[in-house]
Amino acid sequence: MKINFIDLQAQYRKYQGEIDEAIHAVLESSQYIMGKDVTQLEAEMCAYTGAKHCISCSSGTDALLLALMACDIKPGDEVITTPFTFIATAEMIAFLGAVPVFVDIDETSYNIDPRLIEQKITPKTRAIIPVALYGQPADMDEINAIASRHNLTVIEDAAQSFGSEYKGKKSCNLSRIGCTSFFPSKPLGCYGDGGAVYTSDDELAGKLRQLMNHGQGERYKHKYIGINGRLDSIQAAILRVKLKYFDEEVPVRAAVASRYNELLAGGEVVTPFVKPDRTSVYAQYSVRVKNRDALAKRLNEQGVPTAVHYPIPLYRQEAFAGLSYDAAEFPVAERVSSEIMSLPMSAFLTVEQQKYIAEAIHGK
Structure with a gap:
């Protein structure tokens, strides 16, 4: 019996007509970067998650990077996270010169154990990044409460959990910032790399959007040092079809x-x-x-x-x-x-x- 680890072929065959049509519409429009499909996808993502803002980007890794940059994480700052996840979570912390501080995991959910977080908080701690491993959100109420007591930002790494719920709320909208990935193997995946950052903080959303596009708010006017982190229109068009189903x-x-x-x-x-x-x-x-x-x-x-x-x-x-x-x-x-x-x-x-x-x- 032939068994695929993830059957992306079967999924494509089911939606093939609509996906092909969506791709060809982008090709016909020639709006490959920041096209209307990107804008429409972001609006649909807000409606789905309940977050006020969705800033699509080039990968889940870049989503984490943008979130950390928007929070002004600097060299020497400490960010608490789990040691049991893909490297991208801690990699982006270290990429900015900050220090990933690891906390052991819960035996049943495999997510970060909130009971162990406070003992790792120091005057240098700036944020906590819980990962929703395997598609299940972490103990966000407990983590948000700890962050509130210590004036820290919580960045939900929802790279694996888009579509899941925690106490009636959608993942990606469980803290000040949520990040997800649209890598092809994810529950909602595109046909390349892609990601998004979610927030209901207007000021933070504006900063994230500028950081994602070379730090510019207006063409050739750059307020921040940013990155080229844009989601391309073909991937957005594919995601819009898949999101429908x-x-x-x-x-x-x-x-x-x-x-x-x-x-x-x-x-x-x-x-x-x-x-x-x-x-x-x-x-x-x-x-x-x-x-x-x-x-x-x-x-x-x-x-x-x-x-x-x-x-x-x-x-x-x-x-x-x-x-x-x-x-x-x-x-x-x-x-x-x-x-x-x-x-x-x-x-x-x-x-x-x-x-x-x-x-x-x-x-x-």
């Missing part, structure tokens, strides 16, 4: 995850846990297993692709060797990174494929 795919993804949970119950893997006051869009369906490498090898031999998100915590990455962290500070991240494994996941994964995967895991 996104709310149809999200519950299907949840149903796929629920079916996995049932099929894998009683076996050797620990299935994901989603807290009852929030939802997940399951950017990945990640399980924990003691004999990960052996199981991955067995599944691969049976045509089932797997991945590891993420095998090396950030404090053990060579790029952050200068921070001199002791792995003993992060017992949960250490355990999870050695056991985590992601299975095929998409709204187009069939029941038959899931049963095949589960039987392979159970050794049948």
Whole structure:
């Protein structure tokens, strides 16, 4: 049985007519940069998330960079975040000369553990970046409360969680700033790189928009040192088509995850846990297993692709060797990174494929 880790081909075939038409409309218009599709996408994103402003940009990584720049994060500042995520989160902190300060994760959600945050706050701390890992928001009420007590900014890294909800509010609109990614494999993905920053702060939105476009508010008038972080019109057009159907795919993804949970119950893997006051869009369906490498090898031999998100915590990455962290500070991240494994996941994964995967895991 052929199984794709993420079935982007099936999704494209379903919406192919509309996607092709949208791409050709951009080609006919020749408005490749900052075209009308970008403006319309941003308005649709605001309506979807509830945020007052959406500033689209060239990637999820640039979204984080723009958010940090808009908050005036400077060399020597400290930003608290999780060590168990993709490097982009901490990379952008370090890119600006600031210091990523890692806090261990919660054993059940794999998101940053808010109970451990305050002990890492110092006079140099300027912001907290919780990551909504695997599509499930972090404990945002607790994190926002901590930030309020210490006059810090919370930047929600929602690169994996666009479309999820926390206590009735959409991810990307759970703090002063939210950032997301439209990388092709995300629950809402384009056909290249793309991202967005969300805020309901008018002043901050104006600054973000200028920083995204070389720091200029008017043509050739540059208030800030910015970046070339624009989302191109073709990607915006593709996202507009996919966004129309996104709310149809999200519950299907949840149903796929629920079916996995049932099929894998009683076996050797620990299935994901989603807290009852929030939802997940399951950017990945990640399980924990003691004999990960052996199981991955067995599944691969049976045509089932797997991945590891993420095998090396950030404090053990060579790029952050200068921070001199002791792995003993992060017992949960250490355990999870050695056991985590992601299975095929998409709204187009069939029941038959899931049963095949589960039987392979159970050794049948």
